[in-house]
Amino acid sequence: MSDADWLSASFNHGWTYSQRIAAVDAGRGLVELLAVYYTHSSRDVWQQRLQAGQIRLNGELVRLDQLLASGDQVCWQRPPWLEAAVPASWEVIFDDGDLLVVNKPSGLPVIPGGGFLDHTLTGLLQRRCQLDGESRLPRPVHRLGRFTSGLLICARQRETRAKLSAMFRRATAGDQGCKKIYRALAHRNLNVHCDEVATIRVPIVQTAHPMVGKVWVAADSSRQHDSKQSESRVLTALSTVRLLERRQDADLLEVAIQTGRPHQIRIHLAAIGSPLIGDPLYGFDGQISSAATPGDGGYCLHAHRLLDVPYRKRLHGFTACSPRRLQMKTER
Structure with a gap:
């Protein structure tokens, strides 16, 4: 990929994480529960965030630890953070105005998570739709790991997404679904x-x-x-x-x-x-x-092939060309 095919590292606008306190957790401390709900950070780190003014309780800024009640709303206002550079282009395998199948590059997250908020496939699709004046946003119906390349299916219509998502969920559990070959x-x-x-x-x-x-x-x-x-x-x-x-x-x-x-x-x-x-x-x-x-x-x-994908009363098959290291000698 050229430099133009990458989204440079940049700061996002931060994010607010919200948690409603369940009855079973009533009477426990704010810092204690934050460490329970968000295990990526220790109690000491949550104490520092509390003192830095990043925590709100029922809409009010709090800086001191306190006991919580059932139904309390706890919000963590995470400050903007630097998101790493990611690939920003992909090959379109199929697009009929509803179903969109792309060959996702390795290194591009599909959805927010793992330190990424804006630098994701869903975020980039949203930007393209805004630039093109397209009102229907293609949304993924299944997931691939950030460093797994290959076939990813998206759909614009809610009904199509629902049907395909249900099919992939059944396939996840081992029920009959499309064939996934890597x-x-x-x-x-x-x-x-x-x-x-x-x-x-x-x-x-x-x-x-x-x-x-x-x-x-x-x-x-x-x-x-x-x-x-x-x-x-x-x-x-x-x-x-x-x-x-x-x-x-x-x-x-x-x-x-x-x-x-x-x-x-x-x-x-x-x-x-x-x-x-x-x-x-x-x-x-x-x-x-x-x-x-x-x-x-x-x-x-690399997600190389998807077979028997049900769409519009037909079974479809898709293939995404593999990266060079995953190609056989006869394919080069």
Whole structure:
């Protein structure tokens, strides 16, 4: 991409986070509950924000900790912060005025979160609509991680979004839905063969992590890290893996997912000894880095094909050209 294809780092206008106090939390302290609701910051940090005048209680600025009552409205007025530069262009795969399918570049968040508010695909789509005078904003019907490139479906009409979102939710749980096929660059694994399709059924579960509180991991590896993990949080997950090309320093894999669990491909490939090259969090033998978060990048993962997408009484299929590192030699 050229410089013109990037949105430069810049400050946003800040954001107000709001929380209504439930009856079960009545009588607890303001700073204590802020640390409970927003685990990314410690009680000491919330105390500093309170004293800096960033917290309002029922519309009034407060600077001293106090006990809360059921129904109280707590607002944190987060000051403007610097958002990193992101790719700002993408290939349009399909657009009929309602359905919009794009090839999202790696590095571009889909929706606000993880330190991003304006520098997102949804934010950029909104800007384009305003510049073009278009009243109907295309909104994503599913998600891709910031550093996952490839096919993302958006829709302008509310009814279309509702139908497709429901389909993707069913597919996430493993019910019948569209077929999702990815490409991934992984560490070489001689147990994965070109003439075989490997099936991975390792469940996924949350476990403790020092930087973000909880992360999703393979159930087997979570027991190594958190023996008290509740079994009720275990999610079934199903992936299939096929070796497309064995390289001197990597395996090019095709991964189809029948469920859509958080970070499923990264977790499943690590579980079978094929972690993504450059993945800072999920490593060999179920090892989870305490110095990385799920939102950190460095790996190559691409949503290559979506098949059997129901739209206007037909099943549609879409393909997004892979980045060069994820192309087979015969495709270059």
